[in-house]
Amino acid sequence: METDRAGRVRIQPDLTVPGHPEIFVAGDTAALNQDGKPLAGVAQVAMQQGRYAGRLIHRRVTDKSEPRPFRYVDKGMMAVVGQGYAVLQSGTVHIKGAPAWLAWRRCTFCFWVRRASGSIPAAPYTRAGPNDPAVTIALTL
Numbered sequence: 001m002e003t004d005r006a007g008r009v010r011i012q013p014d015l016t017v018p019g020h021p022e023i024f025v026a027g028d029t030a031a032l033n034q035d036g037k038p039l040a041g042v043a044q045v046a047m048q049q050g051r052y053a054g055r056l057i058h059r060r061v062t063d064k065s066e067p068r069p070f071r072y073v074d075k076g077m078m079a080v081v082g083q084g085y086a087v088l089q090s091g092t093v094h095i096k097g098a099p100a101w102l103a104w105r106r107c108t109f110c111f112w113v114r115r116a117s118g119s120i121p122a123a124p125y126t127r128a129g130p131n132d133p134a135v136t137i138a139l140t141l
């Protein structure tokens with residue numbers, strides 16, 4: 001398998017290894033360019049790629065048509081930088097302070113509810129508590 005300088009496996013837009021349609025690589029171990037730039041090693045990318053791979057495999061085994069190539073959708077970022085203070089960026093929206101912190105609390109709560117219900121897997125960075133400083137979460141909701 002061909003890898004980039006960081007040792008990540010170069011994959012095709014359907015997340016498979018060239019010449020191996022049965023091998024999928026997603027997340028931090030995958031190297032995929034979008035619009036000429038490599039996708040970042042963040043949870044949003046890993047989660048969207050995981051969902052895509054699952055959907056594609058399901059469609060293959062049920063003899064349905066292949067989905068369009070994977071395309072990462074950047075929903076934005078949030079970071080808590082203190083008690084009651086956060087920054088939020090999503091598209092052209094930039095919010096900071098208490099409103100961003102309230103939005104972060106709401107997203108975190110929804111994320112945990114979904115995780116507890118089993119609809120999304122646990123992610124390592126979500127082990128931090130809601131009041132830990134410098135916790136960034138991806139807008140995956």
Ligand SMILES: Cc1cc2nc3c(=O)[nH]c(=O)nc-3n(C[C@H](O)[C@H](O)[C@H](O)COP(=O)(O)OP(=O)(O)OC[C@H]3O[C@@H](n4cnc5c(N)ncnc54)[C@H](O)[C@@H]3O)c2cc1C
Pocket residue numbers: 026027028029041042043044046123124125135136137138
């Ligand atoms: C300290 C830190 C903070 C981060 N903060 C953020 C953040 O705020 N926001 C954000 O979006 N991203 C963040 N990231 C990045 C994010 O965690 C990763 O991009 C994301 O977890 C990648 O998901 P993954 O499934 O590819 O890999 P991982 O989440 O690393 O999952 C890989 C899994 O494979 C298991 N594994 C490894 N080797 C084997 C093996 N041989 N056999 C079986 N299992 C194995 C590992 O135990 C692990 O459970 C952070 C990363 C770190 C390290």
